[in-house]
Structure formats: structure tokens, C-alpha cells
Amino acid sequence: MLFLLYRWRGRASVLLACCMVLSFLFTACGGGSTSGTANVTITFYAQGETPTPPGTKLPPGQVPKHAFQDVANAYHKLHPNVTIKFVTLSSADQNAYDQYLQSHELAHSMPDVFWQNFDETFNNIPKHWYVNLSPYLQQKNPYAPSYASWADMFRPGVLNSVRAPDGNLYEIPGDGVGVMVLYNKDIFQKLGLSAPQTWTEFTGAMATLQKAGYIPFGTSFDKSDCCASPWLDVFMQGQLIYNKLSQYDDTHINYINTEDVVKHTQKGDWPDNSVVQEEYTLLKQISSYFPKGYLGPVDYRQLFLQNKVGMYLEGNWAIPGLQSENLPFKWGWFNFPTITQDVSPLATGQQIRLYGTYGSEQWLIPGYLQQTNPGKIPTIIDFLRFASAPQNFGLITNEGMAVPNIIGTATNPAIAPFVDGNVPFFPVQHYRALLTPQFGSQIQTLIQSYLAGQISLDAFVSQYDTLTKSAVDTEIQQFPQWKVSS
Amino acid sequence: MSVLESNNVDAVTVLTNSGPPKSAASGTARKTLRQQIWRYRFCYLAMIPTFALLGVFVFYPAVSVFYYAFTNWDGFTSPQWIGFANFAEIFQSDVFQHGWVNLLVLTISPIIQVLTVPVLVAELIFGLRSQRLGNLFRTFFILPFVVPLTVTFMLWQFFYDPNVGLINTFLNWLGIQSPPLWLGSPSTSLISLLGIGFPWVNGVAVLIYLAGLIAIPGEILDAAKLDGAVGWTRFRTVDLPLIMGQVKLMVILTTIAALQNFGYQLFLTSGGPANSTTVPAYEMYEAAFRDSRFGLASAVGVFLFLIIFILTVINNRFIRSSVEYQATN
Secondary structure, eight states, rough: OHHHHHHHHHHHHHHHHHHHHHHHHHHHHHHOOOTTTOEEEEEEEEEOOOOOTTTTOTTOOOOOOOOOHHHHHHHHHHHEEEEOOOOOOOSSSSSHHHHHHHHHHHOOOOBBBOOOOOOHHHGGGTTBBBBOHHHHHHOOOTTTTTTTSSGGGBBBTTTHHHOOOOOOOOOOEEEEEEEEEEHHHHHHHHOOOOOOOBHHHHHHHHHHHTTTTTTEEEOOOOOTOOSSSHHHHHHHHHHHGGHHHHHOOOOOSSSSSSHHHHHHHHHHHOOHHHHHHHHHHHHHHGGSOOOTTEEHHHHHEEHHHOOOOOEEEEEETHHHHHHHOOOOOEEEEEEEOOOTTTTTTTOOOOBBBBEEEEESEBBOOBBBBHOGGGGHHHHHHHHHHHHSSHHHHHHOOOOOOOOOOOOOOOOOGGGGGGTTTTBBHHHHHHHHHHHHHHHHHHHHHHHHHTTHHHHHHHHHHHHHHHHHHHHHHHHHHGGGGGGOOO | OHHHHHHHHHHHHHHHHHHHOHHHHHHHHHHHHHHHHHHHHHHHHHHHHHHHHHIIIIHHHHHHHHHHHHEEEOOSSEEOOOTTTTHHHHHHHHHHHHHHHHHHHHHHHHHHHHHHHHHHHHHHHHHHHHHHHHHHHHHHHHHHGGSOOOHHHHHHHHHTTTTTOOHHHHHHHOOOOOOOGGGSTTTTHHHHHTTTTTTTOOHHHHHHHHHHTTTSHHHHHHHHHTTOOOHHIIIIIIIIIHHOOOOOHHHHHHHHHHHHOOOOOIIIITTTTTTTTOOHHHHHHHHHSOOHHHHHHHHHHHHHHHHHHHHHHHHHHHHHOOOHHHHHO
């Protein structure tokens, strides 16, 4: 351009150059209208349910995924001007995915629909990273006319479990993850063991497994492990406070959310120090059955596949992978055992089910679209409504063996135990999701210190209490309306 | 080299002293400069995009950190000025206190490693009579660099695995019933990180030291031989003083790398167990991307910059190179 200007030097050329620059700018920055019959392309990152791109070479035993693409194609047939384009990203590495979100939200280059776990969204809500979907959920879903509103299509309690601290809903929680104990049936049979129902049977089975040379219970308390430590926390704490839940449910939504925790911490009855003390006493007792070096990185899942681990906690997401492995031994599932009164005086004797809205079908829309291309949002919402209609959503969750949160969507029989209605769902999140992310990390460090013998139980309980209060102070700074007047 | 350096100094002195009086010359010089810029204006114009990109993507982020360090900033919304609160936190919080101690260990250790094993290997290669064999060893020592660092970390994680890992399997075979838990225990995790890369033959350091040794004039080595300086005596009195430039470079590079590095934590330990392996750089990363506390992360970055800057100045000032060594004599 500069060379052209130099050569021609005429006003006409300058005018021409200005026109060119402006036209480039308009082309690059223009959001374009998507109303009417204009062609629209919706980019979609569907995490674990991303259709397998054609020509992908899969590992033996795995089958390509196509259900979501079929649903997208069906929508395109209804709305020929709308094309759904699935994008492939990797959210396996949480750190890398966090960086991706940060940079692409800044650059306004996110997919139009993307995946993120609800508890990871809370920190980003003040940054306006997501479209508030509450108003849309109150409207009717035209693809499921028998429901009064889109929100009514979700199983009771699900929407409350992902509700943000400001009371809004920023994601469509399509599916969830159920957690049970996965065990090696062959080893259990060889040692004359059956799936334990009570804590006493559980510790007895672990002692037998250890004596036989197996790692009784696979787990890792390393911070890079997403789940093992928080899951144990929910299963154990949940059983100890089950009969006190109504005491904390100030918001009367049958769910103990962050607001409840913040308010009850100020009132002085959260955390219940006697429960924390009892829970971690029991945890330390069974820690001798964990793999060596469990406070650091241990690939216990791999050790299970190698026939070295008796049992471990696992989500239903693992079933397709385990089935494709064609393992040389039989495996099965059982509910986490019940802590009984003979083990702990605080035990309620109530077995609980761990279920969290953490599956692949967590759909969010980037907030910047409200400024850059608001006309596109109704089209995106319309596709999400179409995809979440039971007749379509069932195709997606059935293929991915996900537990659907949409009423009327059949659950794949292979994961039926995870949705067993006889065992009540525990409506409190684990420590990583309850308050700030920093709090989750601090508590895990504290647990590591305690289990490593660096601090006493009393010091652990005291520091747990202090950290909770500190995190609550941080929450109050962000949400002053949660301050309880003394 | 010393002659060349002293010539340069002389040249600078001559230029400074032999110039015309400032008041008379400045106008002419300025005019000449303006004329020269105008003459080569298209060259300068062509450089603008490069400098603009450098400014936007390199200098602006680096400089802006000095401002953000004094703010409460989530990386997205407007920052709020909070004074020295972030700096207070990096000294008072428990996690950073662990981090500074660990950082000291993780900085001193690689410096010792880079000053010992690679020097020894370089001396051994330098002492080989066959140049072909020397080249072969050089290639072998640099070859591991083609392996991505993440793969190296994963390999070492497997070596250290207390259940099925290589090291403990070997120790069990030797009859040791309770071998260390390595990365799985707060008491052994930091020392395990120091063991990564054993026997610590840093290929780049070997090449740099070897280049220094090769540059030593043959006459000096012959004279040393005649004086009876062989083996350790020659290394201490001849080789080491003459490769001090390389030593200085490696100390600076290793210090900077150690202060900035958080690969071990990111790929292996997440700073645990119980903060036993965390370092400020890792906490900086976590503050930014886990907690959205970019202000705190900036404060850590600024403080690390200051440490690196001070250490580099000290290193340049007090570790004398071979040229200066000759000059003082």
C-alpha cells in the first residue's frame, strides 16, 4: 500500500486506499445480521460428544460417534439456513483449557456453544463470559410442547445444582455423572469376597485384598486428579450430615448452594467441626489401603486395568472405555458402603448417591455475542432447544452412555445402576466446587498435610474452619448481599 | 579477545574525546541525522511493523505487569488499585513461604549440576585424541534434546512410581522392603525433582564449555604441560580460568531458567504433596489461570524479575571472565 501511494501520489489513489482499508475493516469487524433467512453457521464444542470427524483412525474397540451430527443434520433439514459445525478442542488438560478460554474470550473467538463445568464458570461470571440463559429457560421449548417451559424439562434439582451465585443460570446442564465403586469381580470371587454394603464389610474386604497382595482401593490425592478426593469427601461427609440438610437449606430449593454455605458459615454452624473431625478420622484409617504414594500422582486406573487394584471410585463416563478395553477379567459396580453407628456415632446410616452435573452436555454461549452478534443468540438457543428435546437428546446420551438430565430421555441400560432412584441423591457439592477455586486447592493441600502426618487432626479441623471463613469473606466481597447482619 | 576488547574501549574513548565542540556540532549532526533518516525513510517505514509488533506483543505486556502488580485484576474487567497488597501476600501466605524455600533449593541445585557434570564431560571430550570420537560423543549428548520435555517428565513419573515404577522395582529386587515414596511423599518429593535428568549431562552446557576449551590457544596448553600442570592442576589453573566466560553464561542462564521454570509442578506434582514442591512461578500461573487473580500473578512476576535482574548484575560484577582475569594480573 505504501509503495503504491509513493508511486501514484495522487489524491485519487489515497481515496482508493482509504476505501480499501475501510472495506477490509467492515468485512472483518462486521457481525452481520442473522435474522430472517440469512445463512448462519453455529460452531459447537461438544466435548465428549463431539462427532468423530470422517477419516479419523480410532483405537481398537472404539466406534465413531455420529449421534450429535445426526441431530445437527436433522436441524439443518428443518432450518436449511442454519449449519452446525462441530469443532474439536481438548479439555482433557484443565490448565490448557482454562488458558484457551481466557485467550479466546478476550479475542471473541470462542465457539458459539462450548463446554465447561458449572463450578468453573462462577469465577468468570463477573467477567461476562457467558450469556444468561435464565430468561430463555423460562420460555417454552417449541420442540417439546408438552412442557410448560424449557426449565420444566430438567429433572428436579438439576438446575438449582448449577445455579450461579448471582442466582442466574449460565449453562444448559444436559447430563450428569453418577459415581459408584468399580471393582474387579474376578479378584473378589477368588478371595471369597462380595460387594461390601457397610463400612465394616468395606474395610474387611480391603484388609483381605491387601493381604493377598493387591492394592485394595485405587485413589490419588494429587491435585491433578479431578475426582477421587472430592468424591470420597462427598460420600463420607454426606452420610454424616444427611439428617441435618434441612438446617442449611435456607433458600428452600432442596439443595445446599454456595449462598447457604456462606450464610451458615457466618452463623457459625458450617462447617460442622465434629463432622469434619469424624470424616477425616475415618479417611485416615482407610488410607493404609490406598496405593503407595497416593498423595502424589498415581495412575490407579491403569493399575486397575493391569489387575492390580481391587476397587476404586469411578464415574459412569468410564463405561464405554472399559467396554472397549475387552478386559481379561469381569468387573462390576456397587454403591459406596454405608457408614453405620457401630463405626461412628455421627453416622446417619443413610446410603447416598453421588451425582453431579459434570457430563459432556454442559452447554454455554459466550457472553460477548450479546455485543458483537446479538442476532445470532436466538438461533443458537433454538438449536439447543432442538438438541435437548427428549427425542433428540436421547440419541446423544445413549451413544455417549451419559446420564441424561432431561425428563423423558431414556438412560442407556448399561449405566442403569447410576440412576438408581432407591438411593437418595446428596444435594451438596464437594469442597472443590463449594466456594472459591483457591479454597478447593487450599483444602486439598490441607488434606495432604494431614494424611502425610504433618499436622494433627485438631490442627486440621481448626485450619479447615479458618480456610472456610477466609473463603466466605472472599465470597462476601463479591456478593455483599450474602452478608448476615449480626 | 582481550586485545579486541581493549581496542574497542580505546575506540569509544577516541570517538568521545576527538569530536567537535558539542554546541557547534549538534545542529549539524542533527541535520545530518534528519537528512539520513529522510534518505532511508522507506527502510525505517519497513521496520515500523516489526517494532509495532514487538511493542504490542513483547514490551507492552512486560511493562504493563508493573502496573497490574499493584491492582486487583481478574484479567478481564477494570483493575482496581490496591497498593502493595499483592506483594504483602506473596511474602505472608503459607503457600508462597513454601515456594520461596523450594525455589532456593531448585535454583541452587541445577547451578551446581551445570557447573560440575557438563564441565567434566566437556573436559573428557576435549581430552579425546580422536576428533571423530569427540564428534560422536557430542552428538550423543545433544541427542536427548530432541525428546520433548513432557515425555521426559512422564518417563520420570513412571520411574518414580512407588507401586510399579522402575526405581522401586529395582530396590525391591535388592531386598529393600520399604523404598521411598518419591513424588508421593512431602518428605521425598523435592529431592525427587532434583533427581530428574540424572546424570544431569546438559548437552547445551557441554557444547558451550567444549567451545571454550577448544578456544584456549595451544601455546598456553603446551606451556602448562611444560610447567608440569596436568590433570586437576591444569583444570584448576588453566582451563577453568579461561572458560570463566562460559561458566558465567551458564550460571546466568541456569539461574534464570530455574527461577522461571514450573514444568515439574505443572506436569508432575501440582506443587504437592502439601506444597512440598511448589514454587512462586507455579503459584503465579495458578493465581492467573485457576483463581483469575492476574494482579497477584503480576506481582509475583515483577518480584521474580527483580530477583533475576539483581542476580544477573551480581553475576556480571563478581564472577570475572578470563579476559578480566588477565587484566588484573
